[in-house]
Amino acid sequence: MLPAGLSGKAVVAASAANLGPGFDSIGLALSLYDEIGVETTASGLTVEVEGEGVGQLALDAGHLVVRAVECGLEAAGVAVPGLTVRCQNAIPHSRGLGSSAAAVVGGLAAVNGILVQADSTPLSEAQLIQLASQFEGHPDNAAAAVLGGAVVSWTDSSREPAGYAAVPLRLHPDIHLFSAIPEERSSTAKTRGLLPAQVSHDNARFNVSRAALLVVALTERPDLLMAATEDMLHQPQRAPAMPVTAEYIALLRRCEVAAVLSGAGPAVIALSTDPQLPPEAVEYGIANGFAVREMAAGHGVRWSSGVALHS
Numbered sequence: 001m002l003p004a005g006l007s008g009k010a011v012v013a014a015s016a017a018n019l020g021p022g023f024d025s026i027g028l029a030l031s032l033y034d035e036i037g038v039e040t041t042a043s044g045l046t047v048e049v050e051g052e053g054v055g056q057l058a059l060d061a062g063h064l065v066v067r068a069v070e071c072g073l074e075a076a077g078v079a080v081p082g083l084t085v086r087c088q089n090a091i092p093h094s095r096g097l098g099s100s101a102a103a104v105v106g107g108l109a110a111v112n113g114i115l116v117q118a119d120s121t122p123l124s125e126a127q128l129i130q131l132a133s134q135f136e137g138h139p140d141n142a143a144a145a146v147l148g149g150a151v152v153s154w155t156d157s158s159r160e161p162a163g164y165a166a167v168p169l170r171l172h173p174d175i176h177l178f179s180a181i182p183e184e185r186s187s188t189a190k191t192r193g194l195l196p197a198q199v200s201h202d203n204a205r206f207n208v209s210r211a212a213l214l215v216v217a218l219t220e221r222p223d224l225l226m227a228a229t230e231d232m233l234h235q236p237q238r239a240p241a242m243p244v245t246a247e248y249i250a251l252l253r254r255c256e257v258a259a260v261l262s263g264a265g266p267a268v269i270a271l272s273t274d275p276q277l278p279p280e281a282v283e284y285g286i287a288n289g290f291a292v293r294e295m296a297a298g299h300g301v302r303w304s305s306g307v308a309l310h311s
Contacts, residue, residue: 002080007039007306008113012106013298014091015098015144016179016262016269019218020229021210027144027151028171028269029298030097030179034089036106038069040114041082052089052099064100064135068107071131072123076115094185096263101141104132105301109146113305126165128301129153133164141263148300150218169215171297172222176275180268180290186242194237203232222273225258229271235261242266244288252281 014032017024034051047059047066057063061070066085073080085107091099108131112122123131125146132142139153143166153166210230217228238261239246245266252259252270255278259270268290270277277292285292 002078002118004040004042006114006117008110010036010106010109010303012102012145012301015141017140020231020260021207023233024138027140029144029148031296031298034091034102036110037086038110039084040080041084043082046084048086050088064103065107068104072108072111095267096265098141101145104135105145109301109303112303116305130164139164146301149297169219174273175222176272177295178270179295180285180292182266182290184266186266206232225271229258229260
């Protein structure tokens, strides 16, 4: 049993999954961050939340960060008598920006601060990806939150539990990122339910080619982003559930901006070699309740034990 008074902190990024054709495999961390602090106490559980999710999130053992902290402690083979968990949330919830993955990765990484103070070995990046992806059921958001930048991730379903892994991509420096985040929320479970259990050979072949091209476009040939972000497997199926978002993506693409649904939506991510969005695209976003802003690629999760951040 670890003593009271140990503390850990983590700063973890939002993320956009899929980026069009890379369904459940390609992700991108974004420069919008949650901060999570954890402290061991003599007994009990206290959960405090500021920012996004205030008044909406559970303040007990059901809180996702608490569950992640407990998972991390168990994985490290240690236990604590009590916990205080503090969350400062900047990532909007239920918009397709990886808020749940950030909560899990942040909770797991904050455990590392406690482990270092207890002279125990911290969880590795591979362990963080594996444990966080087990919560999510797929590794794209979790891997981006752990590693930062753009990532390609994959699942080994032959294992029990499934194995998850990822590798980083070097995002081309000419790519500018923009987010358009609406007030409207959506449920990932609901929008995932819109997807068919089977897809045609033609659509599968289309997405395989575009996902492969997307890796090239993100790293070497940003001039190919328009073709590389085309998708047939999930965006057309989800469009009827979020018509304003679907029209915004169509408008951006008519303006030759590679726009995609961020995860399950309804947020939009645009990738462009132009440092500014077309005026008509900005005007549409503002008129329809989107917060439109330029973003950078987010850094990988950083954790500390109350001294200096580690990455």
